[in-house]
Amino acid sequence: MEYLISNFGIIQAVLIAISIVFIRYLFFSGIPYSILYVIRRKNIAHKRIQKNFPKSMRIKKEIKHSFSTAIVFGGIGLCIYTLKLNGLTQIYTDFSNYGLGYFALSILIMLLIHDTYFYWMHRVVHHPKLFGIIHKVHHQSRNPTPFTAFSFDVAEAVVEAAIIPIIILIVPVHPLAIFLFFNISLAFNVMGHLGYEFLPSWFIKHPILKWINTSTHHNMHHQKANANYGLYFNFWDTLMKTNHKHYHKKFYAITKNNKEKSITI
Structure with missing residues (x-):
């Protein structure tokens, strides 16, 4: 990245960062969308969380908003790199500094910090005075698709990304750990907006796995909006009874494919 900035200039570096973020989003969202909404649509209809499908115009708007999000996320990425160049972060590059055990642990630490931040930030932006100016765009997708993952207002994109600079200022992390964290985060985000539930019915009764959120969990949030605020885990929703x-x-109802699937929530 330093080579790119020094040889192409800041504008080119920003464009490259934005392109990387947006292409990554299209890859993670486009593949499941192509399979679930086009190729296998009829074969897996029984796995749909909501029976109907969103209109193509809604999906186009999601992609449009997601490009704005990519601009914000790309800019944040360059800010992180600038902080690192100036020695203001806890980012390290030598694995021997902390060992492989800590490397794996640091990813979990980032997920836990992000999950806590996301839960409380999410509840705050649902406040009536903030919802319309920050979170409304995302909730225009009442029947979400994989492309909803980055469909934010610019203000929400900034708030969503703000946790990353915070993490690298306080937690020692390797660049590879950050890369893996970003991909896990996006994968969970896409899964939450998938529109389908593929997990087995016993999943939410398992003593450990029940603490991981499902696609149904977040889909219901898009339908009702006043519950299910968590991202990766169900700790905070359980603790706060939300x-x-x-x-x-x-x-x-979905995982057992029975008649209760159409229950009103």
Whole structure:
């Protein structure tokens, strides 16, 4: 990146960063969309969380908003790099500094910090005075698709990305750990907006796996908006009693493919 900035200039570096973020988003979102919404659409209809499908115009708007998000995320990425160049971060490049054990642990630490930040930030932006100016765009997708993952207002994109500079200022992290964290985060984001549920019915009863959020969990948030605020884990929703009261019933209805699938939430 330093080579790119020194040889092409800051504008070119920004354009490259934005392109990387947007292409990565299209890859993670486009593949599941192509398979689930085009190629296998009829064969897996029973796995749909909502029976109907979003209109093509809504999907186009999601991609449009996601490009704006890519601009913000690309800019944040360059800010992180600038902080590192000036020695203001905890980023390290030598694995021997902390060892492979800590390397793996640091990814989990980032996920836990991000999950906590996301839960409380998410509840704040649902406040009536903030929802319309920050979070409304994302909730225009009441029946989300994989492309909803980055469909934010510019203000929300900034708020969403703000946790990354915070993390690298306080947690020693390797660039590869950051890269893996970014990809796990995007994968979870796409999964939450998938529109389908492929997990087995026993998943939310497993003593460990039940703490991981499902596609149904976040899809219900898009339908109702006043519950299911978590991102990766169900710790905070459980602790704060903000899981939707019909979450388990809806999940079982889809995963067991029974008539209760159409329950009103």
